[in-house]
Amino acid sequence: MFIRIVKMSFEADKVEAFLQNFEEVKQHIRNYPGNRFLELYRDKANPTVFFTYSYWENENDLENYRNxxxxxxxxxxxxxxxxxxxxxxxxxxxxxxD
Incomplete structure (x- = not known):
């Protein structure tokens, strides 16, 4: 299992656009070959900071997605x-x- 965490900081007036787009693409990302898990987190102290947390079968699967x-x-x-x-x-x- 290959785990990837990505931190993203957005302009305050761009957060809603990000969330709308994520809603549209999340199932495509989750269903991409090799992806086994996908979550989106929002920082409690700074609502313009988000994290994605994803599991991939292996590093090659993530690289295939990135390409x-x-x-x-x-x-x-x-x-x-x-x-x-x-x-x-x-x-x-x-x-x-658990």
């Missing part, structure tokens, strides 16, 4: 809304407690 037309469309729309440069982390899960 896809779907990603190019989503990213070209989203990057115009940013206030700051996005940050991304690829992490290994060490412990899960």
């Amino acid at each position: 896809s037309e779907l990603f190019k469309e989503v990213w070209s729309f989203t990057k115009k809304l940013f206030r700051d440069k996005p940050e991304a982390w690829s992490v290994d899960r060490l412990v899960t407690l």
Whole structure:
């Protein structure tokens, strides 16, 4: 399992556009080959900061998505809304407690 976390900071007047677009594309991203999980989080202290949290079967699946037309469309729309440069982390899960 390959886990990816992306932090995105938006201009305040662009948040609604991001949320509307995410609503339209979220199922396409989630159903992309190799994607096993997708969540969107909003920072409690700063409502213009969001995080995506996704599970991929492996790193190649994420790279295939990042090279896809779907990603190019989503990213070209989203990057115009940013206030700051996005940050991304690829992490290994060490412990899960239910």
